[in-house]
Amino acid sequence: MKYGESTFDIVYLLFAIIIGVGILRRRRDAVGRLMGGAVLVLGCGDAFHLVPRVLNYFAEGNFGPWLGFGKLVTSVTMTVFYLLLYRLWLRVYGEQENKKLTLFVYALTALRVLLCLLPQNRWLENESSVLWGVIRNVPFVALGCVDVWLYYEKREALPSFRFVWLLITLSFLFYMPVAVAASLVPMLGMLMLPKTVCYMLLVWAFWKEAGRAA
Numbered sequence: 001m002k003y004g005e006s007t008f009d010i011v012y013l014l015f016a017i018i019i020g021v022g023i024l025r026r027r028r029d030a031v032g033r034l035m036g037g038a039v040l041v042l043g044c045g046d047a048f049h050l051v052p053r054v055l056n057y058f059a060e061g062n063f064g065p066w067l068g069f070g071k072l073v074t075s076v077t078m079t080v081f082y083l084l085l086y087r088l089w090l091r092v093y094g095e096q097e098n099k100k101l102t103l104f105v106y107a108l109t110a111l112r113v114l115l116c117l118l119p120q121n122r123w124l125e126n127e128s129s130v131l132w133g134v135i136r137n138v139p140f141v142a143l144g145c146v147d148v149w150l151y152y153e154k155r156e157a158l159p160s161f162r163f164v165w166l167l168i169t170l171s172f173l174f175y176m177p178v179a180v181a182a183s184l185v186p187m188l189g190m191l192m193l194p195k196t197v198c199y200m201l202l203v204w205a206f207w208k209e210a211g212r213a214a
Contacts, residue, residue, distance in 0.1 A: 002057040005193075009050040012196050016043025019203050027210040031091050035206040038084040042199060045077020068123040075116045079140060083109045085147045085168075092161070092209070093154050105146055112139040133180040144172050160209035164202065171198040 020039035049070030174195035
């Protein structure tokens with residue numbers, strides 16, 4: 001178990017970071033910077049949680065605070081990732097910005113980050129109540145729903161991004177049971193594996209688009 005999961009985590013982090021850098025090198029316009037930046041935010045943010053998780057399997061010591069801190073960082077960077085997906089949608093499809101929608105998206109992002117930073121989350125104790133798991137994820141899910149809706153509306157406009165809406169949807173369906181109830185049912189943590197696969201497919205979609213327009 002520990003070898004399989006650790007190998008998967010390391011492969012994912014290397015995949016995300018290498019592809020993120022590759023996108024930035026391959027496509028140097030605003031769309032390329034958004035795609036590459038989003039991928040690096042995702043991969044580097046997840047590293048704060050996954051690296052201590054791997055070390056916890058193989059090294060002695062109390063990694064609880066580091067795992068908790070890593071979850072905090074990952075929660076914030078995932079939020080930024082979905083904000084960047086919104087900015088990417090505007091750029092890649094050449095859409096005129098709706099100021100009310102943009103304000104809503106930024107408000108959801110700010111609220112989510114603020115809720116994640118509150119001490120009630122007890123990140124450094126590496127445990128959180130189900131109630132706070134629900135509270136901090138309400139604006140996050142709303143942000144994800146905005147992205148799903150936008151990319152679904154444009155699903156036929158760009159072949160590389162045809163299934164982005166579906167991958168976002170599936171990532172949330174796999175993530176939410178873990179975020180809310182993994183402290184009560186640890187086996188739910190296994191759902192992070194298919195969630196991560198969804199992220200890898202998203203990263204690959206960005207890479208394909210960067211190559212198509214390079």
